[in-house]
Amino acid sequence: MTKPARVIYWFRTDLRLHDSPALKRALDLRPASLFPVWCWDPNYVYKHRVGVNRFNFLIQSMNDLSKNLTSLNPSTKLLVVRGEPTELLPELFKRWNITHLVFESDPSAYGRRRDSKVEALAKQVGVQVVKVQGHHLYDPVEVVKKNGGKPVLTMSTLQKVIRELGEIPRPLEPPENLPPPKLDPSSSSEGLEQILGELSESLEGLPHYQGKGAWIPPPELDLNSSELGGPRQKETDCYTSLSGQDRDFSVPTLESLGMDPSQANTPIQGGETQALSRLERIIKDVSYVSKFAKPKTTPGKSSEEASTTLTSPYIKFGCLSVRRFWWEVEDCKKKFKGKPNEITQTPENLNGQLLFRDMYACAEYAVGDVFGQVRGNKICRFMDWYLPNHYDDQGQKIEPRPPGDEVSESRLKAFREGRTGFPWIDCLMRQLVKEGWIHHLGRHSVAAFLTRGQCWISWERGAEIFDEYLIDWDPCSNPGNWMWLSCSAFFSQYFRLYGLSSFPSKYEGTADLVRKHCPELKKMPDKYIFEPFKAPIEVQRKAGCIVGKDYPSPMLDEKEAKEECMRRCKAAFSKGLYGDNELVLKGKAEAILRKEHGIPDPRGGGEGKGNKKGKITDWAKSNAVQPKPEQGKRSNAPGTKRSKGEEQEEGEEQEEGEEAKPSAKRSRNKK
């Protein structure tokens, strides 16, 4: 009686066939034609910082998905259409005679905005929209509702709320077959090529999708352009035609994005196939799964031999279902033969990690669009960071951001490029750029260093760098973790800090990670590997690495900077301002806070206490600009002056003995 369904299944956060509740709903409609669509959205190509490694992972995942679709039915594949979904989908509805649009809900702020627009447009033309939660263990909408609309800020709150939501559904099997994307299901055309040809033809004449250049913004508006420090080296040509250059709806390439594939240096390979084989490998190790304790896993490994599961990129793109992971872990633990008390508990265990991801999604959902920034963000404590976002009178973010003070800008640049002079930080940042991944505790180290630990630079800037380079970047977890580490939200014990040498020293493999990513330090002995500036000059010579020449001098004094940052944390905490406070919205909070603890504004303008401007500027000049040899003399950089050693010349007698001293000294720090 009712006419058969013609369904667009819109892939976005769910590049998989297994355990896809949304895809199941699409197939439950028993469609005569199913169009598996991906919209190659220019908002992601131009208006979002995305590096080569993440695009590479996405492209691989799309290709893998397409292959898997074809293996279910040789007459189908992923149909990549180039354009903005809000403009494109309504056209597809008409030209393909669509009855239903089905997709997995995307809980991010941009996703929600885009989807509600698309939903409204679909409604106008009588297309039914079916959206299904599948990206998280629990639906953030429901969790927040159960929590009285309040953002979920602690694990215990989340656990309490979800106890009432019942069990996580068991994962679904992948479908066994799929209807083809045929324009006319009764026609006898079966070949994929023929079907694609007809589809492509059906899109002829659409205004502004054809024609070179339609989608290419000027470089100053393209966040990935090389002009703005991004990876795009040439003009894109992925928008010259709606269905791709060969009119076959193929997945775009890095080249078509104007990016150099040889820059995709990561060993992390995308796709559902990879994800499932990785999961299988993990689950085989019952002891590893059962005894997993995140804080005990080492950050000192490259992604190929990570101490954690490295499933985050796959979960982020939906190559791996989070519910499948959850249940495989649960089932695996039942096979554990050891003592029951060896099985780790939430939150440190594997499933706890997944719950954290849910927690951040719930926080993001309740806070809304401003989750990734300080201004207007009600859960985010206001601190008078350097290099914050800037806003105009209407509260619109000013892009590009006006330059900040010189010292902070040069520190941020050194941080991004991995030449702060602190090997632990530098190796992690270089690993990030190269591999698109660092261990969670490595992220903690660099995030604390940039913000409340040493540099006092806004977490917004750090989050942006991660956004560009991390393959597993997630709109909820990333800002959430930056707020956590900067003591802006979720966490507040600012006196707990990560030492730049003490922290990595606790873990296995960290020194080798430094040597791997900072080859200048290859021959530096373990004793000085995290603090080469403390090595006596002859040790440096022997290692073939003179600090200040072959490897940068430290850009600040760890201890001094830490003490200053703690004073500022204390001031900010006592003031108790949050992002939604009137003073913050009006841009007055910073001046008030600075006045209160006597920090000149802008930095360097005057004599702040403990603000050794001269030294820092020296560093900025000598390090950021030219890697001046400067042997001996200043090889121990600002920062290493020991309280008792006075300024001895060369490292000369910076003898061994001193190694013991710092700790003795540190312990004196109480009254």
Place this chain on the structure above:
DNA sequence: GCCGGTGTTGAAATG
């Protein structure tokens, strides 16, 4: 409103 327990992942001292 007070109190004590707790909070995924600090560092140093202690046993």
Place this chain on the structure above:
DNA sequence: TCATTTCAACACCGG
């Protein structure tokens, strides 16, 4: 060598 305690500059939650 390792696990536990202490220190301690916080804030939230529940009783």
